[in-house]
Amino acid sequence: MKILLLPGDGIGPEIVAATHTVLAAADARFNLSLQFSQADIGFAALKTHGTTIPDPVIAAAKSVAGVVLGPVSHNAYPPVAQGGRNPSGVLRRELELYANIRPARGRPGVPRPIAAPLDMIVVRENLEGFYADRNMFAGAGEFMPEPGVALALRKVTAKASKRIAEAAFDLAQARPALRVAAVHKANVMRMSDGLFLDEVRAVAARYPQIRYEEVLVDAAAALMVRDPARFDVIVTTNMFGDILSDLAAEMAGGLGLGASLNLGPDFAVAQAQHGSAPDLADTDRANPTALIGSAAMLLRHLGAADAAAAIETAIDTALLSPNTRTPDLGGQIGTHAFAHHLARLISEV
Numbered sequence: 001m002k003i004l005l006l007p008g009d010g011i012g013p014e015i016v017a018a019t020h021t022v023l024a025a026a027d028a029r030f031n032l033s034l035q036f037s038q039a040d041i042g043f044a045a046l047k048t049h050g051t052t053i054p055d056p057v058i059a060a061a062k063s064v065a066g067v068v069l070g071p072v073s074h075n076a077y078p079p080v081a082q083g084g085r086n087p088s089g090v091l092r093r094e095l096e097l098y099a100n101i102r103p104a105r106g107r108p109g110v111p112r113p114i115a116a117p118l119d120m121i122v123v124r125e126n127l128e129g130f131y132a133d134r135n136m137f138a139g140a141g142e143f144m145p146e147p148g149v150a151l152a153l154r155k156v157t158a159k160a161s162k163r164i165a166e167a168a169f170d171l172a173q174a175r176p177a178l179r180v181a182a183v184h185k186a187n188v189m190r191m192s193d194g195l196f197l198d199e200v201r202a203v204a205a206r207y208p209q210i211r212y213e214e215v216l217v218d219a220a221a222a223l224m225v226r227d228p229a230r231f232d233v234i235v236t237t238n239m240f241g242d243i244l245s246d247l248a249a250e251m252a253g254g255l256g257l258g259a260s261l262n263l264g265p266d267f268a269v270a271q272a273q274h275g276s277a278p279d280l281a282d283t284d285r286a287n288p289t290a291l292i293g294s295a296a297m298l299l300r301h302l303g304a305a306d307a308a309a310a311i312e313t314a315i316d317t318a319l320l321s322p323n324t325r326t327p328d329l330g331g332q333i334g335t336h337a338f339a340h341h342l343a344r345l346i347s348e349v
């Protein structure tokens with residue numbers, strides 16, 4: 001299986017190297033025949049290719065079984081005309097990665113703001129909503145019709161709502177809780193979230209064994225803190241999913257733990273939920289768990305369930321003790337040493 005590694009910006013090169021170390025250990029232990037390649041994106045690519053995501057990288061991403069995408073500092077990029085495209089957005093669009101699967105669960109020993117049971121997955125629509133492709137709207141998803149007035153367009157389609165709902169119900173079906181909550185704001189955004197809910201309800205009707213509920217996004221945020229065990233699989237639109245999944249990641253112990261998998265009909269891209277944390281770049285202090293967990297999700301998606309489980313168990317084992325945690329979780333060891341510790345645990349399975 002071919003895997004493309006894209007280091008990205010900030011802490012990206014360090015956490016992608018850590019992920020490579022862990023994947024290589026899983027490969028050796030489980031005979032996965034992984035073949036790794038690597039390409040520059042972000043500021044490194046801007047310097048050498050004049051764009052933060054060169055076309056050959058997009059082509060390479062389409063030619064492999066899976067991609068490990070490092071975080072990118074797209075807010076700091078120059079304008080698009082000067083090569084500053086957001087590689088994450090471009091890959092989501094070019095590879096039609098319509099689903100972003102973002103699990104969050106409490107892990108033994110890891111300090112959390114609230115100790116209540118937590119094991120949920122936010123299934124986030126990845127291509128529409130307020131973050132829709134700006135070209136859809138003649139060059140502007142946001143615009144200023146007059147000075148002092150800014151408008152943003154929110155795109156919701158039946159097709160995207162249906163397929164994100166199907167992704168969520170398929171996931172829920174494989175989990176013991178058998179529950180899906182659709183999170184929305186249809187009381188205000190009647191047309192767009194109304195359409196979203198219509199499609200989710202139609203899918204829900206095909207899964208009678210799954211308990212289905214609808215929760216307003218503001219209530220969902222409050223409930224996630226008050227009673228996180230209430231949620232199992234959450235399906236929602238792009239921006240609500242972006243926000244709620246960060247909340248869930250913090251509830252699980254911190255942004256450094258938030259794994260995610262971008263999925264489309266043909267491609268899969270592992271990507272940490274967090275950004276490039278430029279404050280920590282080149283300090284060996286970044287927590288690579290989120291990206292390593294994302295890579296485990298990628299392996300599971302590619303059929304290597306044993307290897308994925310071994311990586312997840314190794315993460316749980318390492319995080320049990322502060323001695324084998326990175327500084328964000330009150331530990332002492334660096335990014336590099338943490339990855340090698342995981343690799344050792346995997347080789348001993």
Ligand code: ATP
Nearest residue numbers: 072073075255256274275276277278279286287328
């Ligand atoms: P960007 O501009 O790319 O979004 P950011 O720093 O604004 O980057 P994040 O990277 O998502 O946003 O995270 C905010 C803060 O959380 C970081 O500055 C860092 O201190 C902390 N953080 C995020 N990810 C990690 C990680 N993997 N390990 C340790 N700390 C992290």
